[in-house]
Amino acid sequence: MQFPTKLFINGNSSGTSDRKPIPVINPATEEALCEVASASERDVDTAVTGAQKTFENIWRDYAPGKRADVLFAIAKALREHAEELSQLESLSIGKPISDARDEIAMGARTFEYYAGAISKFYGQTIPVSRGGFDFTLRQPMGVVVAIVPWNFPFPIATWKVAPALAAGNCVILKPASQSPLTALRLGELAAQAGLPDGALQVLSGSGQQMGDALVKHPLVRKISFTGSTSVGSHIMQLAGRDIKRVSLELGGKSPNIVFADADLEKAATSSPMSVFANTGQDCCARSRMFVERTVYEKFVEIFVQSTRKIIVDDPAKPETQIGPMVSGQQREVVEGFLQTAKTPRHKILCGGDRPSRKGYYLNPAVLLGCETTDRVWQEEVFGPVVCIRPFDNEETMLSEVNASPYGLSASIWTNDLKRALRVSKRVESGVVSVNCHNSVHVEAPFGGFKQSGLGRDLGMAALEGYTELKNIYIAE
Numbered sequence: 001m002q003f004p005t006k007l008f009i010n011g012n013s014s015g016t017s018d019r020k021p022i023p024v025i026n027p028a029t030e031e032a033l034c035e036v037a038s039a040s041e042r043d044v045d046t047a048v049t050g051a052q053k054t055f056e057n058i059w060r061d062y063a064p065g066k067r068a069d070v071l072f073a074i075a076k077a078l079r080e081h082a083e084e085l086s087q088l089e090s091l092s093i094g095k096p097i098s099d100a101r102d103e104i105a106m107g108a109r110t111f112e113y114y115a116g117a118i119s120k121f122y123g124q125t126i127p128v129s130r131g132g133f134d135f136t137l138r139q140p141m142g143v144v145v146a147i148v149p150w151n152f153p154f155p156i157a158t159w160k161v162a163p164a165l166a167a168g169n170c171v172i173l174k175p176a177s178q179s180p181l182t183a184l185r186l187g188e189l190a191a192q193a194g195l196p197d198g199a200l201q202v203l204s205g206s207g208q209q210m211g212d213a214l215v216k217h218p219l220v221r222k223i224s225f226t227g228s229t230s231v232g233s234h235i236m237q238l239a240g241r242d243i244k245r246v247s248l249e250l251g252g253k254s255p256n257i258v259f260a261d262a263d264l265e266k267a268a269t270s271s272p273m274s275v276f277a278n279t280g281q282d283c284c285a286r287s288r289m290f291v292e293r294t295v296y297e298k299f300v301e302i303f304v305q306s307t308r309k310i311i312v313d314d315p316a317k318p319e320t321q322i323g324p325m326v327s328g329q330q331r332e333v334v335e336g337f338l339q340t341a342k343t344p345r346h347k348i349l350c351g352g353d354r355p356s357r358k359g360y361y362l363n364p365a366v367l368l369g370c371e372t373t374d375r376v377w378q379e380e381v382f383g384p385v386v387c388i389r390p391f392d393n394e395e396t397m398l399s400e401v402n403a404s405p406y407g408l409s410a411s412i413w414t415n416d417l418k419r420a421l422r423v424s425k426r427v428e429s430g431v432v433s434v435n436c437h438n439s440v441h442v443e444a445p446f447g448g449f450k451q452s453g454l455g456r457d458l459g460m461a462a463l464e465g466y467t468e469l470k471n472i473y474i475a476e
């Protein structure tokens with residue numbers, strides 16, 4: 001298989017850097033797939049300057065319909081290369097191939113959605129008290145930097161690149177150093193589909209090394225970031241000096257709340273994959289479970305039975321549900337959390353051990369006996385670990401749910417419609433799923449409350465985040 005290894009700058013995939021290239025490791029074999037160029041500050045400047053030129057001379061003046069045609073052509077190219085992209089994603093981060101295929105399809109769908117959406121994103125006419133004619137315009141910002149993580153590399157890149165381009169901006173995409181391959185191919189395929197040179201550039205490499213140069217570059221107008229809360233906070237502080245726009249999709253510690261009147265079988269059999277999918281490396285992972293005490297024992301029994309049936313195996317096999325973790329280092333972080341569990345209070349009912357095979361695998365762990373003060377209950381583990389606690393009272397449970405500094409996603413299981421609405425309103429999170437675990441829809445806004453972020457990806461809301469609002473008044 002061929003791997004893209006060069007920076008993609010100004011329509012050219014030949015960009016090398018004077019920095020040491022970074023190996024991309026297949027987590028299922030622990031072996032290097034290839035080495036990918038790591039951008040330097042000079043590359044950042046070349047890319048941003050080129051993007052600004054394309055913005056001023058070409059892309060912002062394309063009629064929206066012409067931009068839409070290009071975005072549809074990119075979506076078509078992604079669908080034509082879907083299998084190649086799925087293989088690249090699966091090999092580089094250990095994602096089960098069936099999940100990778102779904103995520104590539106979602107990326108193509110995101111381009112189609114924003115190709116169609118841009119002609120439905122209107123301004124207003126405002127009856128101002130002076131008379132005359134007052135109206136608003138949504139205008140592109142200029143150069144947007146999109147920084148994305150390694151857990152859902154391709155879809156998250158498209159959630160930022162597609163609306164930013166649709167709105168008339170040029171984009172510098174920075175993938176995580178663990179997962180640069182599909183981002184680099186996205187740059188190449190978009191150019192082949194007709195995107196002008198410089199409108200989308202891809203800088204692989206270390207965020208710690210080039211991040212500050214990207215954020216501080218004077219021509220960069222907006223940083224759209226998905227990743228950890230600590231890096232998000234750093235970026236926000238740096239961007240704040242020049243009042244640059246930021247949107248941040250950050251960490252989570254999402255609750256899964258099961259009331260006694262819920263369809264217990266459905267809740268207990270579907271909940272394991274709400275936390276263990278993607279090997280638990282999911283900002284929306286429902287890792288804190290609140291189960292009403294009267295059904296707690298029965299729920300835990302079915303939950304553990306279902307967890308034991310999950311297929312943890314080679315990500316290349318179509319039936320695999322959970323692959324390895326992204327790296328040995330990430331697995332050790334998760335094992336560190338499990339080591340905080342102490343008998344007799346804590347009980348690990350299953351998992352938490354390494355399967356006897358090569359690769360950074362970890363069996364999904366079900367942990368009981370947590371107190372709300374435990375680190376494993378409070379912090380984002382970012383691995384296959386769930387904590388389940390019983391509750392007796394809705395009010396007390398809700399204050400425990402909302403005690404978290406995070407507020408990304410939540411699930412509520414109940415057949416009582418009034419309760420579903422009441423609890424949905426009270427939970428402090430950007431996304432709530434009732435009787436299911438679906439957090440993300442291309443057409444609906446996605447993002448967090450509190451330390452889970454700022455601004456929204458997806459839906460029409462994302463277009464607001466990639467435009468400036470201008471008011472124009474024409475005197476009578």
Ligand code: NAD
Nearest residue numbers: 148149150175176207208211227228231249250251252283
């Ligand atoms: P991370 O913060 O370590 O890295 C994210 C990206 O930021 C990478 O591309 C990295 O290279 C870059 N980066 C690192 N340091 C930087 C710096 N100083 N300046 C600029 N860029 C820098 O996060 P990760 O480990 O890749 O991803 C896991 C985290 O992402 C988890 O906390 C998870 O919850 C979060 N996440 C959130 C969402 C969401 O939508 N809310 C989605 C996926 C992941």
